[in-house]
Amino acid sequence: xxxxxxxxxxxxxxxxxxxxxxxxxxxxxxxxxxxxxxxxxxxxxxxxxxxxxxxxxxxxxxxxxxxxxxxxxxxxxxxxxxxxxxxxxxxxxxxxxxxxxxxxxxxxxxxxxxxxxxxxxxxxxxxxxxxxxxxxxxxxxxxxxxxxxxxxxxxxxxxxxxxxxxxxxxxxxxxxxxxxxxxxxxxx
Amino acid sequence: xxxxxxxxxxxxxxxxxxxxxxxxxxxxxxxxxxxxxxxxxxxxxxxxxxxxxxxxxxxxxxxxxxxxxxxxxxxxxxxxxxxxxxxxxxxxxxxxxxxxxxxxxxxxxxxxxxxxxxxxxxxxxxxxxxxxxxxxxxxxxxxxxxxxxxxxxxxxxxxxxxxxxxxxxx
Numbered sequence: 001x002x003x004x005x006x007x008x009x010x011x012x013x014x015x016x017x018x019x020x021x022x023x024x025x026x027x028x029x030x031x032x033x034x035x036x037x038x039x040x041x042x043x044x045x046x047x048x049x050x051x052x053x054x055x056x057x058x059x060x061x062x063x064x065x066x067x068x069x070x071x072x073x074x075x076x077x078x079x080x081x082x083x084x085x086x087x088x089x090x091x092x093x094x095x096x097x098x099x100x101x102x103x104x105x106x107x108x109x110x111x112x113x114x115x116x117x118x119x120x121x122x123x124x125x126x127x128x129x130x131x132x133x134x135x136x137x138x139x140x141x142x143x144x145x146x147x148x149x150x151x152x153x154x155x156x157x158x159x160x161x162x163x164x165x166x167x168x169x170x171x172x173x174x175x176x177x178x179x180x181x182x183x184x185x186x187x188x
Numbered sequence: 189x190x191x192x193x194x195x196x197x198x199x200x201x202x203x204x205x206x207x208x209x210x211x212x213x214x215x216x217x218x219x220x221x222x223x224x225x226x227x228x229x230x231x232x233x234x235x236x237x238x239x240x241x242x243x244x245x246x247x248x249x250x251x252x253x254x255x256x257x258x259x260x261x262x263x264x265x266x267x268x269x270x271x272x273x274x275x276x277x278x279x280x281x282x283x284x285x286x287x288x289x290x291x292x293x294x295x296x297x298x299x300x301x302x303x304x305x306x307x308x309x310x311x312x313x314x315x316x317x318x319x320x321x322x323x324x325x326x327x328x329x330x331x332x333x334x335x336x337x338x339x340x341x342x343x344x345x346x347x348x349x350x351x352x353x354x355x356x357x358x
Contacts (some may be wrong), residue, residue: 011235011280018242026245034241041237041287049229051196057222058203061214094278095317102322116330119318120337123307131196132229133279134303137240137287141354146300148348149341153304153334160333172323 045136052131059127060092072118074111074162081158084114088121088154092128106170115168117158124150236280243288253293258349258356260298265342268298272305272338276312287357296355301342308334 023031071083087105091098102115110118125147135143208215256264275282286299309331319327349355 008232008235010277011232011239014281015235015239015242018239018246022242022245030245034238034245037241037244038238041241042234045233045237048193048196049233050226051193051200053222053225053229054219055196055200055203057225058200058207058215058218060221061207061210061218062203095313099317099321102326112329115326116333119330120308120334123310123313124304129279132225133283135196137237137283138290139354139357141352142290142296142299142357145296145345145348145352145355146303146341149300149344150304150307153308153337153341157330157333157337161329164329164332166325166329166332168323168325168329172325174320174323 041137048136049132052128052135056092056128056131059090072105072108072110072114074113076111076114078155078159080111080114081117081155084110084117084158085121085125085154088118089125089127091118091122091126098122103170103173111162112168113158113162116161117154120154120157124153232280236284239281240284240287240291243285244291247288247292250293252289256289256294256298256302258295258297260295261346262343264295264298265301265339265346268294268302268342269305269309269338272302272307273309273311275302275306275310282306290357296352297342297345297349300345301338304338304341308338 019031019034022034072080072087076083084105091101098119102119105118106115130143130147134146138146204215204218207218254260256268260267272282275285282303286294286303289302290296290299314327314331318330
């Protein structure tokens with residue numbers, strides 16, 4: 001609740017300071033020119049946002065990301081990385097939601113490569129963010145170009161993470177360290 | 189209304205139809221969740237969009253073009269990656285800002301690198317969420333495996349750019 005309002009307050013402060021700066025440095029005409037541009041932007045963006053929100057809400061009902069974890073083990077090869085990438089893209093919501101899901105996936109048997117691929121796919125190519133923000137604001141040409149360039153990256157990162165000699169287990173996660181032990185797998 | 193928007197509405201209605209086939213309760217939940225998200229997103233977005241317009245008035249003539257323009261090449265892509273990783277805040281800050289940069293002459297490949305740098309390396313998100321939940325070893329592993337990727341994304345965008353003439357928004 002507080003975070004939501006904090007976001008709004010921060011963005012309001014940023015916008016107001018930008019507005020004051022435009023008025024002082026660039027003059028009245030530039031200020032009103034910017035407001036006019038804003039109106040045009042709102043008109044273009046509104047239909048995409050409504051469609052995007054509806055699509056992402058419907059997809060969330062159809063595909064729960066946690067259901068895919070058992071295809072993401074260490075022996076899953078690159079196929080497990082592709083599944084992890086898909087799950088990451090389907091993962092809705094901000095960091096509050098996504099990072100705890102990493103723990104859920106780890107507990108369900110996903111290996112470190114799959115977890116890295118999941119986090120990257122969520123942060124780079126999260127479907128909801130593309131639909132609600134990127135596509136409406138930056139337009140389809142840019143959004144698709146960016147998505148194509150971002151699509152293979154989580155798999156590459158997952159392969160690198162399996163190859164790098166940095167081990168991570170759930171016991172290394174502060175969220176679990178002093179809480180209740182995770183059911184099923186004892187910490188190694 | 190553009191083809192992209194129409195396509196999205198078609199997809200949304202198909203997905204909603206699939207929910208409805210599962211059960212009306214699921215479909216109603218989807219619509220209700222979309223409404224909740226709208227209430228959360230709309231005020232922030234109405235504040236963020238003017239920021240994009242103000243920023244593009246503020247960026248000095250020729251600045252974005254000189255440092256991050258289409259001609260700035262690999263150096264511009266590297267600069268954009270670094271700028272992205274230092275950029276705080278969520279999508280409501282990043283995307284309007286990129287819009288402002290594009291409108292004042294930044295190159296699309298450089299902006300692909302900026303968004304990727306923000307998404308992958310964003311220090312703000314790493315420090316305030318990833319570190320406390322997953323721990324330092326996870327952060328190390330993730331940064332080590334993804335450090336070079338935003339730059340690669342920018343270079344790939346440079347190669348693919350001729351296929352997406354509308355990406356430059358100018």
